[in-house]
Amino acid sequence: MFKRFSICYILLMFCITGTSAQEDQWTGNATNLSKGNLRVNSSGRYLEYSDGTPFLYMGDTAWELISRLNDKETELYLENRREKGFTVIQTVILDELDDMDVSSNGEPKLIDGNIDKPAPDYFTHVDKVISLAAAKGLYIALLPTWGDRVDKQWGKGPEIFTPENAYRYGKWLGER
Structure with missing residues (x-):
């Protein structure tokens, strides 16, 4: 009898404390970006800030995220992930599933589908998403394009990259 009572009491306490713990939300930035840039530790086993502090x-x-969500949805999503303690959001600029030519805001990603003509409004939106994430202390792990844009065997394409224009696109992104 005592065992049964003890188990019920423990379960009750677990439910009560579990519920109250879920009400607490993280209120600070996800990470402290003032610790410097990220780098691979000299051991090659983990990431750290430039001040030597390990990064989780x-x-x-x-x-x-970038091509499907509007500004309000992006804010809501990033805030939700910050509150949950995430430190990195992985996303892609030229995605696989959305219409290659048009984002959720109705703007083209590339002018005439040409990788050498990035659409200014879309890339302003890309910048805005990255800046919003940084304001919340979130890093963006940014994939420049989905694989099927290079090799159709990884999706439905279209294949728009060659070694030459991929280099130019990467250089252009890096200089931004």
Whole structure:
């Protein structure tokens, strides 16, 4: 009888404390970006800030974050992930599943589907998403393009990259 009572009491306490713990939300930034840039530790086994503090890569994947969500939805999503303690959001600029030519805001990603003509409004939106994430202390792990844009065997394409224009695109992104 005492065992049964003890188990019920423990379960009750677990439910009560579990419920109250869920009400507490993280209120600070996800990470302290003032510790410097990220780098691979000299051991090659983990990431750290440039001041030597280890970095916890607690990532969530939102591949279509940039192309599918509007500003309000992006704010809501990033805030939700910050509150949950994520430190990195993985996303892609030129995604696989959305219409290659048009984002959720109705703007083209590339002018005439040409990788050498990135659409200014879309890439302003890309910048905005990255800046919003940084304001919340979140890193963005940014994939420049989905694999099927290079090799159709990884999706439905279209294949728009060659070694030459891929280099130019990467250089252009890096200089931004």
